[in-house]
Amino acid sequence: MKESNVPMNKETLTAKLVDLVEGRETPESWKNWWNEHxxxxxxxxxxxxxxxxxxxxxxxKWVPVFTSQKGAVAILEKNGVKCNSSHFYQEQYLEELDAFCKEQKRQQREKQKEFKDKHPAWFKQYPKFSKALSKILEPSDEILSAATEAEIDRQEELLKFIFPAKVREFFLLSAGIHVSTGLTIMLSGMFYVTIHEEQYCVLGEFWKEADGDQLLLRHGEETIWYYAHEQDKVKPLCNDMTELLEKKLARYLHEN
Structure with missing residues (x-):
């Protein structure tokens, strides 16, 4: 008789839990049985x-059956059912985790090498920032290709905002970057915001103090401002885009 036709009661459930605890299930067999019962x-x-x-x-793959095994052990112990708990699921999970971590590191090394190979101009113009960035890049991080003068002009026209010269220099190297440690600067993602009756152009996000804190620009200035949203305060951060990258962000990436 197929297992699916066996009536479910305390006895059959206990027998299944013993199989699970003692390591006789696979991730597939446990998932299929659970979905059915x-x-x-x-x-x-x-x-x-x-x-x-x-x-x-x-x-x-092995986490669901491993965590279910822990629940089964507790249920059986509560009901006085003795069995030998297998370490098989935990061992398989640890092997899977190790393989995942190795693959992530391989992808990270590849991403970092790709950045160094593809962007020599970065290391010439922003050596400290580029060196720090190359060491922490994750596979999911984004480094966009250079924007054209025409693309920058269109964004200025759209925003009715003239970018500071050093911000334009940056976009001529890259149309934007997104780093998972808390840094995003995207030409296409810029917008206006009014804070305490003062109008700013949002250059991007910099999680210096909290998630979502912003980098700001003002008309006619090279100064980069910083909005700490938890304090609801705008503060001057640095004199220009180069100082932002070479001092503030290079240090931030190194520390994070």
Whole structure:
């Protein structure tokens, strides 16, 4: 008789939990069994036990069965059922995690090498910032190609805002960057904001103090301003874009 035709009761559930605890399930067999019997299991367990046993959704193959095993151990111990807990799922999860970390490091090295190979002008114009950036780049980080003069002009016209000379110099190297440690500067993402009745052009985000803090520009100035949203304060940050990159951001990336 197929397992799916076996009536679900305390006995059959206990037998299944013993199989799980002792390592006789695979991620696939446990997921399939759960999908078929979830409603029945819910009637046989209290809400806390059910939630601990329920396989979690996870990108790693072995995490759902490993976490369910922990829930099964607790249920069996509560009911005085003795069994030998297997370390197999944990070992498989650790192998999977190790492989994932190695692949992430490989992709990171590749991303960093690609940045150095593709952007020699960065290291010439912003040596400190580029060196710091090249060491922390993650696979998901974005470094856009240079913007054209025409693209920069169009954005200025759209915003009715003339970019400081050194900001324009930056965009002629890259139309934008997004770094997961908390830095985003995108030509296409700039917009106006009014803070305390003063109008600013938002250059991007810089999470110096908190998530979402912004880099700001004002008409006719090279100065880069900083909006700390938790304090609701605008502060002068540095004299110009080059100082922002070479001093403030280079130090920030090095420390993070």
């Amino acid at each position: 979830e409603l029945e299991v819910e009637t046989l367990l209290n809400p806390g036990e059910f939630l601990k046993l329920k396989p979690c959704k996870h990108g790693f």
